[in-house]
Amino acid sequence: MNKILISLSLSIVALTCLTLSSTAQAKIIDQERSLYQNVYVSEEIGLRCMRFKKRNQHDLSQSCIFLDYPGRFVFDYYKQAMGVNFFVDNPKEILIIGLGGGILANTFNEIYPEAHITSVEIDPVVTKMAKKHFAYDDSSDNLETHVRDGRVFVKRAIKKGKKYDLILLDAFNGDYIPEHMMTKEYLEEVKQLVTEQGIIMANTFSSSKLFDHESATYHEVFGRMYQITLEHGKTNRVIIVAKKALPNKKELLDKANEWHAKLSRYGVDTFGLYEVLTDEVNWDTKAKILTDQYSPANLLKDQ
Amino acid sequence: MNLLVLTCSFIAGFCIMTIELLGGKILSPYFGGSVYVWGSIITVFMLALSIGYLLGGRLSLNTPNTKKYGIIFVASALTCIPLILFHETISDWVFEMVEDPRYGSLITSMILFFIPTVIMGMIAPYSVRLLVSSTESSGQTAGFLYFVSTLGSALGTLATSFYLVLWFELDSVLWGAVTALFVAGVVSLLFPQREVTH
Numbered sequence: 001m002n003k004i005l006i007s008l009s010l011s012i013v014a015l016t017c018l019t020l021s022s023t024a025q026a027k028i029i030d031q032e033r034s035l036y037q038n039v040y041v042s043e044e045i046g047l048r049c050m051r052f053k054k055r056n057q058h059d060l061s062q063s064c065i066f067l068d069y070p071g072r073f074v075f076d077y078y079k080q081a082m083g084v085n086f087f088v089d090n091p092k093e094i095l096i097i098g099l100g101g102g103i104l105a106n107t108f109n110e111i112y113p114e115a116h117i118t119s120v121e122i123d124p125v126v127t128k129m130a131k132k133h134f135a136y137d138d139s140s141d142n143l144e145t146h147v148r149d150g151r152v153f154v155k156r157a158i159k160k161g162k163k164y165d166l167i168l169l170d171a172f173n174g175d176y177i178p179e180h181m182m183t184k185e186y187l188e189e190v191k192q193l194v195t196e197q198g199i200i201m202a203n204t205f206s207s208s209k210l211f212d213h214e215s216a217t218y219h220e221v222f223g224r225m226y227q228i229t230l231e232h233g234k235t236n237r238v239i240i241v242a243k244k245a246l247p248n249k250k251e252l253l254d255k256a257n258e259w260h261a262k263l264s265r266y267g268v269d270t271f272g273l274y275e276v277l278t279d280e281v282n283w284d285t286k287a288k289i290l291t292d293q294y295s296p297a298n299l300l301k302d303q
Numbered sequence: 304m305n306l307l308v309l310t311c312s313f314i315a316g317f318c319i320m321t322i323e324l325l326g327g328k329i330l331s332p333y334f335g336g337s338v339y340v341w342g343s344i345i346t347v348f349m350l351a352l353s354i355g356y357l358l359g360g361r362l363s364l365n366t367p368n369t370k371k372y373g374i375i376f377v378a379s380a381l382t383c384i385p386l387i388l389f390h391e392t393i394s395d396w397v398f399e400m401v402e403d404p405r406y407g408s409l410i411t412s413m414i415l416f417f418i419p420t421v422i423m424g425m426i427a428p429y430s431v432r433l434l435v436s437s438t439e440s441s442g443q444t445a446g447f448l449y450f451v452s453t454l455g456s457a458l459g460t461l462a463t464s465f466y467l468v469l470w471f472e473l474d475s476v477l478w479g480a481v482t483a484l485f486v487a488g489v490v491s492l493l494f495p496q497r498e499v500t501h
Contacts, residue, residue: 146399178331178336
């Protein structure tokens with residue numbers, strides 16, 4: 001019994017030291033308060049990350065890159081997001097809602113150099129940091145950035161008759177996705193913005209009670225959907241939906257093969273993605289759908 | 304009568320904040336969740352309340368009674384109904400007309416919330432008039448009245464943001480507020496009349 005206690009306390013001490021040393025190593029290289037949050041960029045253990053500061057809580061990393069291997073993905077969610085390439089065929093117009101550090105924008109710009117990529121970001125400070133510290137460069141003709149609320153942008157874009165071949169939903173605040181950007185009405189608006197063959201990908205969390213509500217809402221608007229989650233409960237989940245009928249999983253194996261070499265330089269194993277890609281209904285189908293009338297998303301998240 | 308007035312003031316305080324808080328949810332699909340949306344809502348509420356205080360005070364000069372008091376409540380409930388029925392149509396219409404989301408949200412808040420909030424603003428000074436029994440104690444009476452109604456506002460904010468949005472749909476909560484205001488009005492209207500003269 002004593003031995004167990006001793007080893008337990010030793011491991012606690014070791015763990016504390018480790019945590020302390022890692023926080024000691026974290027160096028804030030830039031920080032600025034915006035209208036929405038306190039944005040800071042830190043460097044630690046070979047990583048550079050953009051975070052939004054909150055008190056007493058572990059700050060959610062918005063974007064991270066490896067300082068020595070800027071091309072390789074830090075987060076599983078970036079890797080999961082690459083699964084969307086199985087579904088699209090050389091998209092010409094790409095829309096990204098939620099620029100963050102611009103990692104998805106940069107990556108898709110590399111993968112599809114011909115494509116025109118429009119990114120929407122509500123926070124001008126985030127856009128500035130993306131340019132300064134994460135090599136996001138929208139000076140070329142094929143990249144454009146709008147500083148605007150994502151939902152307002154989407155509504156305006158519908159009025160202008162815009163269409164996109166690929167839409168990536170990646171808007172996050174300090175907690176989660178803003179409540180007005182998780183509702184059935186919002187998804188219906190996004191659906192109006194894709195071309196007939198277009199694909200929509202969303203980056204969401206895979207845990208909490210919100211999982212069921214969120215899944216039910218996507219299913220209500222789009223019908224069948226694919227999900228990519230590399231580690232349940234630990235990583236984000238990527239949802240892939242479309243206006244048209246999605247292909248069967250078998251048909252996607254060729255795509256995984258085709259993309260394998262191209263994506264391996266980002267540290268993405270397309271066969272691993274193919275393996276976890278699923279169109280199963282793994283949520284509580286009785287969960288209430290989120291609407292503009294009922295969207296207590298951030299309350300549900302913590303339940 | 305004191306208990307009636309205090310209860311009604313509490314209800315009014317509660318409902319004002321419930322409606323104000325839900326204003327953010329009504330506008331965010333059209334104008335975003337940004338700080339200017341809250342700026343628009345708070346501006347309109349403050350402006351409307353200030354005018355309401357003025358009008359309520361003026362109204363209390365002529366034979367103040369619980370019947371007129373009840374009419375104010377019923378009017379506030381009735382003017383909230385168009386807000387519930389047409390907030391989508393109106394937001395949509397303003398969105399079409401005004402490109403800048405700051406002015407879009409300001410104009411929409413003005414159309415949706417201004418009139419009912421002016422009427423709800425009339426309640427506080429009118430309540431003071433009904434409660435005040437002497438010049439000496441008027442400060443204390445007004446202070447206690449504001450204590451009760453602002454406590455109602457605090458609870459209205461808390462209840463709405465913590466629980467009501469989790470349990471009900473937005474419009475249902477608004478209908479709840481309208482019903483509460485309406486019932487308070489009808490009870491005041493039916494209250495045995497006693498002329499307030501000091």
